[in-house]
Amino acid sequence: MMRTSDLVASAARALRANPMRSALTALGVIIGVASVVAMVALGSGAQAQVERSIASLGSNLLIVVPGSFRGAGGVRGQAGGWDSLTLDDANAIAAQVEGVLVVAPSQRSRAQVIANGLNWNAQVEGVTPAYLTARDWEIAEGRFFDETEERQARRVVVLGATVARELFPNVDPIGETVRINGGAFEVIGILESKGQTGFGMDQDDVVLAPFTTVKRRISGRNRRADTVSQISVKAVSEDVLRQVEEDVTDLLRQRHRTREGEDDFTVQNLSSITETAQQTTQVFTYLLGGISAVSLLVGGIGIMNIMLVSVTERTREIGLRKALGARQADILHQFGLEAVALSVAGGAIGLVLGVLGAWLMTSLFNLPLVIAPQNAIMAIAFAGLVGVLFGAYPAWRAAKLDPIEALRRE
Amino acid sequence: MHAPLIEAHHLVKLYTMGEETVHALDGVSFSIPRGGYCAIVGPSGSGKSTLMNILGGLDTPTHGRLVIDGADIGALDDEGLARFRNRTVGFVFQSFNLLPRMTALENVELPLIYAGVDAKQRRAQAEQLLARVGLAERMSHKPTQLSGGQQQRVAIARALAGKPALLLADEPTGALDTRTGQEILALFNELNREGATIVLVTHDVEVAAAANRTIEMRDGRIVADHANERTPRHDAHV
Numbered sequence A: 001m002m003r004t005s006d007l008v009a010s011a012a013r014a015l016r017a018n019p020m021r022s023a024l025t026a027l028g029v030i031i032g033v034a035s036v037v038a039m040v041a042l043g044s045g046a047q048a049q050v051e052r053s054i055a056s057l058g059s060n061l062l063i064v065v066p067g068s069f070r071g072a073g074g075v076r077g078q079a080g081g082w083d084s085l086t087l088d089d090a091n092a093i094a095a096q097v098e099g100v101l102v103v104a105p106s107q108r109s110r111a112q113v114i115a116n117g118l119n120w121n122a123q124v125e126g127v128t129p130a131y132l133t134a135r136d137w138e139i140a141e142g143r144f145f146d147e148t149e150e151r152q153a154r155r156v157v158v159l160g161a162t163v164a165r166e167l168f169p170n171v172d173p174i175g176e177t178v179r180i181n182g183g184a185f186e187v188i189g190i191l192e193s194k195g196q197t198g199f200g201m202d203q204d205d206v207v208l209a210p211f212t213t214v215k216r217r218i219s220g221r222n223r224r225a226d227t228v229s230q231i232s233v234k235a236v237s238e239d240v241l242r243q244v245e246e247d248v249t250d251l252l253r254q255r256h257r258t259r260e261g262e263d264d265f266t267v268q269n270l271s272s273i274t275e276t277a278q279q280t281t282q283v284f285t286y287l288l289g290g291i292s293a294v295s296l297l298v299g300g301i302g303i304m305n306i307m308l309v310s311v312t313e314r315t316r317e318i319g320l321r322k323a324l325g326a327r328q329a330d331i332l333h334q335f336g337l338e339a340v341a342l343s344v345a346g347g348a349i350g351l352v353l354g355v356l357g358a359w360l361m362t363s364l365f366n367l368p369l370v371i372a373p374q375n376a377i378m379a380i381a382f383a384g385l386v387g388v389l390f391g392a393y394p395a396w397r398a399a400k401l402d403p404i405e406a407l408r409r410e
Numbered sequence B: 001m002h003a004p005l006i007e008a009h010h011l012v013k014l015y016t017m018g019e020e021t022v023h024a025l026d027g028v029s030f031s032i033p034r035g036g037y038c039a040i041v042g043p044s045g046s047g048k049s050t051l052m053n054i055l056g057g058l059d060t061p062t063h064g065r066l067v068i069d070g071a072d073i074g075a076l077d078d079e080g081l082a083r084f085r086n087r088t089v090g091f092v093f094q095s096f097n098l099l100p101r102m103t104a105l106e107n108v109e110l111p112l113i114y115a116g117v118d119a120k121q122r123r124a125q126a127e128q129l130l131a132r133v134g135l136a137e138r139m140s141h142k143p144t145q146l147s148g149g150q151q152q153r154v155a156i157a158r159a160l161a162g163k164p165a166l167l168l169a170d171e172p173t174g175a176l177d178t179r180t181g182q183e184i185l186a187l188f189n190e191l192n193r194e195g196a197t198i199v200l201v202t203h204d205v206e207v208a209a210a211a212n213r214t215i216e217m218r219d220g221r222i223v224a225d226h227a228n229e230r231t232p233r234h235d236a237h238v
Helices: A003-015 A017-055 A087-096 A132-134 A147-151 A163-166 A211-218 A242-255 A271-311 A317-325 A328-365 A373-399 A403-410 B048-055 B078-087 B104-114 B119-132 B148-160 B176-195 B232-236
Strands: A059-064 A100-115 A118-126 A139-142 A156-159 A176-181 A183-191 A206-210 A230-234 A265-269 B007-015 B020-034 B037-041 B062-066 B089-092 B166-170 B199-203 B213-218 B221-227
Touching: A003 A017, A003 A328, A017 A271, A017 A328, A017 A403, A059 A271, A087 A100, A087 A118, A087 A230, A087 A242, A100 A132, A100 A163, A100 A211, A100 A242, A100 B062, A100 B148, A118 A163, A118 A211, A132 A230, A156 A163, A156 A176, A163 A183, A163 B089, A176 A206, A183 A206, A183 A211, A206 A211, A230 A242, A242 A265, A265 A271, A265 B037, A271 A317, A271 A328, A271 A373, A317 A328, A317 A403, A317 B078, A328 B078, B007 B048, B020 B048, B020 B062, B020 B221, B037 B048, B037 B176, B048 B062, B048 B166, B048 B199, B062 B213, B078 B089, B078 B104, B089 B148, B104 B148, B119 B148, B148 B199, B166 B176
Parallel strands: A118 A206, A156 A183, B037 B199, B037 B213, B089 B166, B166 B199
Antiparallel strands: A059 A230, A059 A265, A100 A118, A100 A176, A100 A230, A139 A183, A156 A206, A176 A183, B007 B020, B007 B062, B213 B221
16 A cells, blocks of 8 residues: 555656656646636626626616617607606605605706816706715715705706816816806716716716706706606615516506506616626626636646556556556556646646736726636636546556556567 | 465466467466575476466466465455565566666665555665665666666565565576676575575576576476576575
8 A cells, every 4th residue: 555645756756757748738727727717707807897887877776767668569769758757757656656765857968068168078967866865876076966956946067077077177176167058057066986887888977967957957948847868766675676666667557558568668677687787797707617618628638648648658667566566546546646736736827827817808808807716726626627537547547557468568 | 484485286377369268377286485496497488477477466377276475366356466466576577677767776665665664664675675785885876877787686676675475586687698697696596595485487497597496387387397406606606
């Protein structure tokens, strides 16, 4: 019975005897593990990015917009239902649906914003103070308008980070005046930056003004005074979100006297969008990992190939070892350990290279670097498994060699 | 020392080659006492190599009973045979069969590794054995740095590691020049006088004369079995 330390020493000696060959054999596993690690990290990074940007829209949030996307018989565009949502709908949701934290109607329009001789085309959104709560948004500087200012249609605006940067590159915008559609508005606050959405839209490219102000002075001139372009509904918790979604849908159907399939509004549940996006990126991650795993498989075949060559080359040595008292198990362990050592060493080097590669790629694509420790451990374990699987057959061949035949071999 | 070390009863070894059955051994019986020094001679195809492989536990007889040092060879499984090869016999080959990447010392340690002896004890034993065969100065040399005779001495030291009951030598002088061959045979003589049981397989009658006894084989049978006259020449080098 061979001691474990002798077994390890013997495998190490055999691998050191052909350093170039050992390195090239391990290279297959190195590339395999490195690409698995890098690809999974890249996929996880993309996933984290998508989650983060969707979460930045606001949590437990339903967004009701006019128009229907669900037309079964044909395409029903937004245009027909453009004015289908009203302030009364928003008030009815707030009054009648249970589990609602806030309801924030808003009116969107695009406008040219001018200040200090600079101008910028931004989305100007008329909102109520509840909007900030609905969207989990904070004020970075200054203040938000209150309900009185909203009711009185005061000429105040709060700038998104992008707009503030573009219009006031060197000045503190608070207290400054911007001109929108010919009217002058006082800047009273700046929003905290939210970054891009998962769909690539810059959420900071926005100007928030009181709802009534926008209705009367910016967008509303040729439209009914009580229509809204969007109602944000924030539920009290994720658990009631589905129920709130159903109740809002039922209520609006009642109010609009529409049947399912003929709705002139759409309720978007952001958490289901999140789920879909998560699933998509997850599939993406699995796909990348799977393709990389194929290269790991090829690396394993490389190990098997070299181990078979090695067994053939060392047939005489195997015969001699058997004549000197090596059991089949000793030979099996010796050659098996060589394969596992090659693959685990390759796995460790591959892990380091994979992390480096992931870091490089994520910084290139501007993604967060996500490397779960269990993934790293799994990569090494998987490499070891490859060594065991692909080393088993050559080792078994070595162990089963007839010592007489083996000793006769030149 | 009274019970024979080797007792062979009617050993038969059959090989099937296609349709044909070859009797490599065809009813071989003999016994060798402890401390014996016996040469097995015969032309190629006589069955002497088969007999040697069976005596060394590398092969098992098809029929018959072989008991070596109390162990029934036919009844051993792979693990038992491995243990037998490790503990009971020591092989010396014609082509030395040293592992080229290892030093003389490491080559001698090899069977002790499979016996599970710890490194320190192993090293001490191997050093002692190499000194015994006259290679105290060459322990850390690799086989390629040694002459043929020196390589065979390393192989003999390796065969002696683990204090086997039986030393099996297969044409040990076949790859050496006459003078070096004589030195190796002298070493065998010495070891035999110190108590080692030696079985030497050769086709060379002169080499066989170094032993105390000669078993002659032909076509898988023993055709002669006689004690050798001790010639002064073989003792001269001792």
